[in-house]
Amino acid sequence: MNLMDYFRSSRSKSATIAKERLQILVAHERRAARHQPEYLPDLQRELLAVIRKYVHVDQSAITVNMEQDENREVLELNIVLPDEPQPRRRNSR
Amino acid sequence: MARIIVVTSGKGGVGKTTTSAAMAMGLAQRGHRTVVIDFDIGLRNLDLIMGCERRVVYDFVNVINEEVNLNQALIKDKRCENLFILPASQTRDKDALTLEGVERVLNELSETHDYIICDSPAGIERGAHLAMYFADDAIVVTNPEVSSVRDSDRMLGILASKSRRAENNQEPIREYLLLTRYSPQRVKLGEMLSVDDVQEILSLHLLGVIPESKAVLNASNSGNPVVLDEKSDAGQAYMDVVARYLGEEVPHRFVEEEKKGLFGRWFGGKS
Numbered sequence: 001m002n003l004m005d006y007f008r009s010s011r012s013k014s015a016t017i018a019k020e021r022l023q024i025l026v027a028h029e030r031r032a033a034r035h036q037p038e039y040l041p042d043l044q045r046e047l048l049a050v051i052r053k054y055v056h057v058d059q060s061a062i063t064v065n066m067e068q069d070e071n072r073e074v075l076e077l078n079i080v081l082p083d084e085p086q087p088r089r090r091n092s093r
Numbered sequence: 094m095a096r097i098i099v100v101t102s103g104k105g106g107v108g109k110t111t112t113s114a115a116m117a118m119g120l121a122q123r124g125h126r127t128v129v130i131d132f133d134i135g136l137r138n139l140d141l142i143m144g145c146e147r148r149v150v151y152d153f154v155n156v157i158n159e160e161v162n163l164n165q166a167l168i169k170d171k172r173c174e175n176l177f178i179l180p181a182s183q184t185r186d187k188d189a190l191t192l193e194g195v196e197r198v199l200n201e202l203s204e205t206h207d208y209i210i211c212d213s214p215a216g217i218e219r220g221a222h223l224a225m226y227f228a229d230d231a232i233v234v235t236n237p238e239v240s241s242v243r244d245s246d247r248m249l250g251i252l253a254s255k256s257r258r259a260e261n262n263q264e265p266i267r268e269y270l271l272l273t274r275y276s277p278q279r280v281k282l283g284e285m286l287s288v289d290d291v292q293e294i295l296s297l298h299l300l301g302v303i304p305e306s307k308a309v310l311n312a313s314n315s316g317n318p319v320v321l322d323e324k325s326d327a328g329q330a331y332m333d334v335v336a337r338y339l340g341e342e343v344p345h346r347f348v349e350e351e352k353k354g355l356f357g358r359w360f361g362g363k364s
Contacts, residue, residue, distance in 0.1 A: 013284070014284055015283045015284060015285055015290065016283065018290075019290045019294070022239055026295075029243075029246065
């Protein structure tokens with residue numbers, strides 16, 4: 001190993017960066033494309049509409065995921081509520 | 094009954110046609126009656142790579158439209174008697190292929206051949222879909238490069254859900270990884286994804302690694318599938334791929350950097 005190699009190896013190798021980026025991307029796209037039922041985007045949109053009637057959350061605050069085990073399916077619903085309690089839009093009575 | 098192999102990738106320019114030509118020639122040379130079909134309607138190129146571009150009279154679309162019969166469109170290879178080529182149409186619209194038409198042609202070819210190789214166009218449009226729909230095996234051609242790996246993964250998702258085998262709940266398509274344009278030197282320098290990296294990401298059975306090689310351009314320049322260049326690294330790598338596909342256990346070559354002897358180091362060598 002000469003001096004140049006030494007300096008090269010101390011920097012982050014581009015192949016390593018490529019691998020990390022791909023692993024994240026591929027995992028994400030597989031979840032999105034492969035195992036999700038087709039109704040999921042609609043379900044997500046309608047749930048969001050219902051929740052928004054009561055709490056003001058934005059689009060990115062809700063995620064819907066379907067996970068499959070060998071013998072069961074888990075529908076995971078994750079809603080991030082805003083930090084400050086918001087005034088109810090409608091007065092109840 | 095023929096076995097139907099699709100050569101696919103999603104991304105363009107990674108070596109699908111080179112691979113289709115090499116696989117077809119390799120299988121035929123081993124005595125299997127083989128036909129290779131160009132599914133890239135409008136952008137036919139398999140004829141050039143196979144060196145039979147001046148012998149194209151009728152094409153795949155003529156057969157689909159029942160304007161001619163299959164034997165009128167099939168081109169018999171002059172180098173190997175077991176090999177036939179069915180060229181794509183050059184001018185017709187891209188909707189010329191129909192699911193029923195493709196199925197009919199494949200069924201007819203299946204009666205007289207051992208292997209049918211479908212050279213898929215790039216992308217995920219109609220031609221690519223039809224090329225893989227009836228497949229038994231898929232060779233996913235991938236370059237060690239981010240966009241190619243991503244597209245291959247996407248293609249795997251489509252193979253698993255939109256093929257005849259998937260739709261009929263049959264045994265899934267057998268998927269193989271073929272890594273092409275591989276440069277062990279650059280992998281060693283950390284500049285290129287390694288075979289292990291790509292395999293880890295795609296989790297596929299590795300059919301082979303084809304090194305980046307001058308032989309591939311030389312082969313396409315002259316219209317001879319690179320597998321015929323028996324002295325070249327790429328040619329030998331493709332021969333191994335054919336053997337492995339047929340179930341032989343062949344160790345992977347051209348994966349490690351070639352050790353140059355003293356002589357080679359002094360006088361340089363191949364790039």
